[in-house]
Amino acid sequence: MKLETVDYHCGGSPMRVITGGLPEIRGSCFKERMEFVHQNIDFVRKQLCWEPRGYRSMTVVMPIQHDQSLADAAVLYCAATMYLPFCGEASICFVRYLMEHGLVKCTEPETKVVIQCPPGIVTCYAEWTNGKVGNVRFHGVPAYVHSIDTDLILSTGVKVRTNIVYGGAYYAIVYEDQLQLDISKEKYTTMTSWADDVTQKAIEQSQLPMCGTIINDRSLKDPTFRFVVCGESMVNRGFCGSGSTCCATFDYFNGNLKLGESRQYGSIVTKQCATVTPVKATKIDGHDAVIIEIKSRAYRTGNHVFEFESDDPLVAGFLP
Template sequence: MRVTTCEMHTCGEPLRIVETGLPDIIGNTILDKVAFIRENCDDIRKFLMHEPRGHHDMFGTLRVEPDLPSADAAFVFMNNEGYTTMCGHAIIALGRYCVDNGIVEAEEPETLVNIQCPCGLIPTYVSSNKERSGRVRFHSVPSFVLQMDVSVRVPKIGVITVDISYGGAFYAFVSTDALGLTSKAADALTAVEVGQAVTNAIKKLIKIKHPENEDLGFLAGTIIVDRTGLDTKNLVRQMAVFADHELDRSPCGSGTAAHIALLHAKGLLGVNCEKTFQSIVNDSKFVGRVIRKATCGLFDAVIAEVGGNAYYTGRSLFTSEDEDPLMTGFTSRPRMTAHTIET
């Protein structure tokens, strides 16, 4: 293999953009292309996401031909486990990437880039203001609450209450209070184990269905929300655990869109009212709001706007040798040995 990439990050969450080294990707729709990649060239995902070239929390994207006439570019998202339908932190980085690489011609004061991803078309707005370098905002697909106040029994935790919401992918939302956690970085390792346990328990309990496309019907992960200060200041802290025990360094873009839909449904966020979403990384923040109301199937939905900053970190050339027994990579991560939560 010989693959070149552009490396970026959005609020601390990495994005590895594959530029060369891909085979021809076949499929009539972007979801067909995801299936083709999964079945025929998944080694590229493992090669770039896994160690020794990547790490357990790496995230990447492959550019494919769009099938929507209004799309400027189309991308498939990949992580340590497989492929996902939407990634907001990637969209923010890709908006800037598309402008900087001439995929879309730059305009003042910002450039609209229509990015197609597996969940649909994402209008993305890239600022040309030098004082706001790296600033990008996007408008979500119709985002909605699937279920509220779902009781689920999680092994070694007990019965907790979660909400399930969609922002291009489905997430479960659970309060730190229910788990005995905080949103500080010191609790990150515990959050990964607990978040994964919550996701696994919900998958066994509930069949997730999207009202318009069965390929979008899966639970992407769990977002642990720190409710502290929710009613007194315009800040929400959250930790997103997705894929296979993967912890988002950013506040999670698609998860933030889903959270905006949830807050609006609960009467906690009005139209055009901004809220800031912060991750465990200092200064890692997204600003979000409800743009307008919408529908998705029979569900009341909203179009959410999520904005953040993306930056370049380098470029890479990755190669392999035929004799290397670890050519396609491997995964490893720290495992919890203590601090198992009991309730």
């Protein structure tokens, strides 16, 4: 068995697009095909996200057949410890891949690409000049604040107040002062442990499919930097598209970010930012919601042909 990929990064977050070697994915609709992947070929996620071919912070883009007439392509987002509901950086990388490989019709100065993913339809707009892809901006699914000032008792006995926001995925937002730390790379291990604890307690209390936790400060500086942990100890290197959407949504509903106003949101890990803009007020499932635009750029890092020898005792991969 062999799997072929093209690798990118967006804001420092490593992304891997599967381009060949996937087993047949069965199902009559997007939902059935997604369930088939989860139940029958989950080994692909592990082989590409786990060591020795991947690592904990790797995200793999798995293209599947779409079932929406408006969509140009469909995708699942695979990570080391979970299937991500949505990944903004991966979407930006996937758009570049589609355009560079002639899988969508490209027009100057900007090309529209519509992606179907687990939360719904995401509309992307990519700069296209002289055969090259530049910045990509996307309009995510409607985002909203699920709950405000939810108290959680962590495993350490510390009580923290969180806000749970949906931006294609559910995140808990907690402020650094509640954890008695400041956001810095020097506190990487400590912040990861705190974030994992917050996510687990939020899952237990809210019964929501939480994607992760965002450790934020209370400033409204531009740019603003946060620490985002997805799944189990998966530290986001870049700006985190769904995390930035959640932060911008929370700022918007608190009156700290207006429609049409842009701000730079970034990661404390790489200091790389995306331009984030609320563009439209809307509603979803009875919630007041907002459409957030995220703009950044993908950079290609290489091509791979991964091989899997049958007598390799670690052929399935491993995750420390």
